[in-house]
Amino acid sequence: MLTLQQAADTVSSIFAPVSTPAMKEASLARMVLALSLAVFVVVGGLVAYSVVRFRARPGEHASEPPQVYGSAQIEAAWTSVPVILVVILMLATGRVIHEVQAAPQPANAVEATIIGRQWWWEIRYPKLGVVTANELHVPVSDSLVRLPTYLTLESTDVAHSFWVPRVAGKTDLIPNRTNHMWVEPREAGTFLGQCAEYCGTQHTLMLLRIVAEPPAQFARWVEQQRQAAATAPADPVAAAGRRVFLGTVCASCHTVAGTAATGKSGPDLTHLMSRATIGSGAAPNVRDRLRAWVRNPDDLKHGVLMPAMQIDDQYVDQLVAYLLTLR
Ligand code: CUA
Numbered sequence: 516m517l518t519l520q521q522a523a524d525t526v527s528s529i530f531a532p533v534s535t536p537a538m539k540e541a542s543l544a545r546m547v548l549a550l551s552l553a554v555f556v557v558v559g560g561l562v563a564y565s566v567v568r569f570r571a572r573p574g575e576h577a578s579e580p581p582q583v584y585g586s587a588q589i590e591a592a593w594t595s596v597p598v599i600l601v602v603i604l605m606l607a608t609g610r611v612i613h614e615v616q617a618a619p620q621p622a623n624a625v626e627a628t629i630i631g632r633q634w635w636w637e638i639r640y641p642k643l644g645v646v647t648a649n650e651l652h653v654p655v656s657d658s659l660v661r662l663p664t665y666l667t668l669e670s671t672d673v674a675h676s677f678w679v680p681r682v683a684g685k686t687d688l689i690p691n692r693t694n695h696m697w698v699e700p701r702e703a704g705t706f707l708g709q710c711a712e713y714c715g716t717q718h719t720l721m722l723l724r725i726v727a728e729p730p731a732q733f734a735r736w737v738e739q740q741r742q743a744a745a746t747a748p749a750d751p752v753a754a755a756g757r758r759v760f761l762g763t764v765c766a767s768c769h770t771v772a773g774t775a776a777t778g779k780s781g782p783d784l785t786h787l788m789s790r791a792t793i794g795s796g797a798a799p800n801v802r803d804r805l806r807a808w809v810r811n812p813d814d815l816k817h818g819v820l821m822p823a824m825q826i827d828d829q830y831v832d833q834l835v836a837y838l839l840t841l842r
Contacts, residue, residue, distance in 0.1 A: 527680045527707050533727070534682040535656070535663070535699040536615045543611045547604060554600065615684070618663075618697060625653060625664040625733075631675030631688035633820060634710070634717035635782055635795035645740040646770070648782035649795045652726045654733040656699050662730060663699035673715065679708030679725050687712055700727035705791075716818030722796025736789075743773025744785050748840045756837025759830050768821070771841065781821060787841040794819065806835045 532541040571577055629651070630637040638647045653664040668677055670688040677696070678685035686696040700706070710721035728736065747754050757774075760766060766776035772785040787793075790800055797816040798804040808815055810831050811823040824831075 527709075529680045531681055533700050533702050533704065533706065535701070536618075536683045536697065537681060538701075539611050539614055540684050543607060546607060550600060550604065620665050620697070621661060621663065623662060624697070625662065626667070627651060627653075627664055628667040628669065629677055629688065631668070631670040631672070631677075631710070631714070633672050633715050634721040634816075636677075636721075636723050637782065640737070643737050643741070645737055646783045647740060647786065648790070649722070649792065650724050650726055650790050652728060652733060652736050653698060653700060654730045655703050655727045656701055660730070661699065663697050665697045666695065668694040668696065674712050675710045675714050675721065676712035677708070677723070678711035679706050679723065681706045682708070682725050682727075685711045698725065700725070703727050703729055717816055720795060720797045720816050722792070724791070724796070739789065740786055742786075744771045744841055746773070748837065750836065750840070752833055753836040753840050756830075756833035756835070759826075759834050760837055763824065763826075765824075765834070784838065784841055787838055789842060802835065802839065805838060806831060809834050809838070 529537065529541055529544060532538040569580070626640065626642055628639040628641060630639070636649050636651075638649070638651055639645070651664075654662040656662045666677070666686075668686055668688045669692075670690045672690065674690070675688040676685045677688060679698075682698045682700060683696055686694050688694065704727055706725045706727065708723045708725065710718055710723070712718075714721065747757060760771070761775055766774075766778055768778040768781035770777050770779065770783045770785065772783075776784075788800065792798065793800045793805060793808050794812065794816045797819075798808065804815070809824065810828075812819045812821045813823060826834075
């Protein structure tokens with residue numbers, strides 16, 4: 516049997532925070548819930564007591580009880596107690612909002628820009644020269660070294676919302692506006708999230724994940740992502756796939772660094788195989804799913820904006836063989 520806490524850890528619960536802002540928010544949420552529960556118990560208890568204590572008994576004449584016309588003490592009590600509770604909630608909330616939103620960015624912070632697209636996430640690390648999609652890699656902080664990641668949030672089409680519940684509260688990505696948030700995971704792991712603002716047909720499959728890694732591992736990931744794609748693969752099928760890729764519309768939507776493919780409307784595929792999923796979490800990134808995706812993306816993600824290429828199976832196989840070399 517799972518304990519409640521273990522269950523919270525395995526799902527994307529705000530009550531299992533792993534990152535500094537999420538921890539602050541979770542403790543505020545617990546305090547608000549506890550206070551609300553106390554109010555509920557007191558008020559509900561008084562109502563239940565009155566219902567039982569003052570109910571009509573058999574043989575009793577149903578008549579109006581004696582009426583009370585005003586009581587200064589009772590009115591003072593039911594005004595001041597709620598006011599005090601609201602002030603407590605206001606101060607506690609204001610403090611957490613300030614701590615999260617006004618946190619100054621340390622000099623060593625990682626910077627990433629997240630761009631909401633229908634229906635995937637473009638992820639750029641401008642200072643590191645890395646471009647990827649849907650899976651945000653960040654370093655883990657410990658009690659000695661803080662390594663937060665500061666995010667700049669933008670959108671190219673409609674409003675989206677970036678939410679990885681165990682890592683931070685949600686923040687919207689709004690066209691023509693720039694929002695900011697930060698994350699600071701304290702433990703390594705993959706944390707699941709999801710677009711949290713309805714943004715069209717495939718809002719449901721606009722999934723995202725944060726991969727929190729120890730700093731050395733994060734640095735290796737950055738180093739690997741900065742590499743251009745290898746030149747023509749040795750395998751003849753993959754080499755043929757590369758020609759298909761560069762000779763068709765693939766290249767006008769996708770970038771593969773180091774080739775003539777510099778399209779910007781779809782995810783950067785330079786290191787496609789370093790990602791765990793395709794279609795922004797629509798399917799695991801394995802050969803047969805990748806093949807189904809290239810053949811007809813709509814099969815895996817209905818309404819997806821990537822068109823089916825309508826090409827012969829032989830070319831699909833070549834394309835997939837090429838994509839599998841993009842590590
Ligand atoms: Cu993007 Cu919902």
